[in-house]
Amino acid sequence: MNKQERIIIIFLMMLCSLTDCNSLFAQENQNVFDKIVIDAGHGGNKPGAIGSKYKEKDVTLAVAIKLGKLINENLKGVKVYYTRVIDQDIDLYKRSTIANRINADLFLSIHCNSATNKSAGGTETYAMGLGKTESNLEVAKKENAEILTENNAIQNYEGFDLNSPESDILMSLYQNAYLNNSLDFAAKIQAQYQKNVPFKNRGVHQANFVVLWKAAMPAVLTEIGFISNPKEEEYIGSEYGQWVIASCIFRAICEYRNKTDNINDPIPSLEQLIPKDVQEKEQLRKDNEQLEKNLALASGSDTANQSDVQANNKSEEAVKMTQAKNDSIQNIQKSGSEVIYRIQFMSSPSKLSLNDGRFAGLEDIFAYQDNDTWKYTAGMFATQREALDYQKSVKEKYKDAFVVAFHEGKRITIVEAQRLQKK
Ligand SMILES: [Zn+2]
Structure with missing residues (x-):
């Protein structure tokens, strides 16, 4: 199709999104919240961002498994599905296909941020939509770049072009029906991070991530910290840090479920969730x-006091110390x-x-x-x-x-x- 036709189609789709066409896509809301898909970002020969000690694909998998464990042990009636549980390469489009196939209530993709500026840091969570700032677009571009190495990307992503504004608009329309719920869930995650994770809260944003694109349910992508920032890398690579982050997301899921199912189940505290050891x-x-x-x-103050101790007194000193x-x-x-x-x-x-x-x-x-x-x-x-x-x-x-x-x-x-x- 030529450029003019494409623009007309985009215009029609935008119009559609503003009117009632959303109900065509909208999920029936009689179902209770009972299925969640946890997507550990990257995997296999796609490591994602690489820190000095850890790789994104390993950190995201470790957090995903911990989160799944928390749900299995503390949220009876909610079934957890993972897009991967081992170090495995999964095409981005397949990740949301899994969620659509089982008719999941929520799709959560876990990632780590990175930047050339090592002091950049913080957590942020995304729902689909047109990226409003350059930095949001950059994050999406980095996470989407994976499709460049996938087979059959042209068919699987309908000719999606990482750099085309039209592709960007088309993508953002898909998730519109779930946007409010996605933004709400994203905000709940960030509020938990803000309270419990010692990183800056970079807030909730919108940008178009291929991995969320066709998810027919509320879907978010959470960036749990910067693997390029040594302090944050240490934290998100540690058992304790990963448990805190998994517990934060877990609590956000509980809040979200309480709201969508109109119930008031108690939500465990971090002390109750993180293993005692x-x-x-x-x-x-x-x-x-x-x-x-x-x-x-x-020892800093001692060194000053001892500066006049004679070198030849050293052995005598050692005897005294013993x-x-x-x-x-x-x-x-x-x-x-x-x-x-x-x-x-x-x-x-x-x-x-x-x-x-x-x-x-x-x-x-x-x-x-x-x-x-x-x-x-x-x-x-x-x-x-x-x-x-x-x-x-x-x-x-x-x-x-x-x-x-x-x-x-x-x-x-x-x-x-x-x-x-x-x-
Ligand atoms: Zn990533």
Whole structure:
């Protein structure tokens, strides 16, 4: 068809979208919300955006699986369908075809953003529509670029052209019937991120994503953070970060379902949704981070005080330190009520012999039981600072070793230990 004809068709379709033709596409609303399709962006030989440690395709799959698990365990009556559950390449058009075939109530595509500016960051969620800003168009272009490497793209996407404004208009018409619900769901996701994810809220936008194009149901694409931003990459690549994001989306789904089904089911909190061991590990990580910060501050002031220590006093100094350490441990043992720091380096479902070869070269091995797991520590120190010094040598063998604290024989957090020692 020539350009004039194309313009006429676009005009007719726009007119149609403004009048009542939407009802032709509109879904019957007698159904309750009981089917959702979760689409982990990219996969297989299409990795999506690549960070310094993680790839988009792996992060999106990890979040998708966690989200599916949350729905299966907490939303009885809602069935989860995935477009992929392994590292697999799926053409973009097939992803919404799956959703249409099962007549899903909602389609959610999970992605990670990226930018050449490493400080760019934040979360944003898209519904279909004409991109209003250059940056929205850029995001859509990046995510759509995948069709360039697909087979039969001309047939499958009806000659869709990534760079043509006419293609853009035609695409945006498809999702019109579901636009309000899509925007509403997108806003609910962003509100959850805003409350719980430590990234900037970039808001809800519209742009034309091929993956949402023909979904015959409310459909959104959520960008969970910038994989090009080192801080955000660390977070979205971590178990804890992925659970927070999955929980946010889960809560948004609950809110959306409550609204569309006109019900008032209770919505679990993040504390209820994120697995306990993941929350504990995150607390430990935070404790250790705080500890390192405190120690960096303390050693900064010490270095200034010690600048006049003679170099030839070094060995004498080392002897003194060892003596001081022994004294402090004896004091701990005598009083039995002080805070003790140890370095945790290993856990095991069964109790190991203290002669186990894995303990070779480590001092003061100590084991304690935590639920069904035995945890092993080395060293015994009166101060965090000494513990952190020793941690360095344990880390040579066990790179994830970290400082833990005990009080009256019980494991406590580092923050509690600091509070007790201030008294
Ligand atoms: Zn993507």
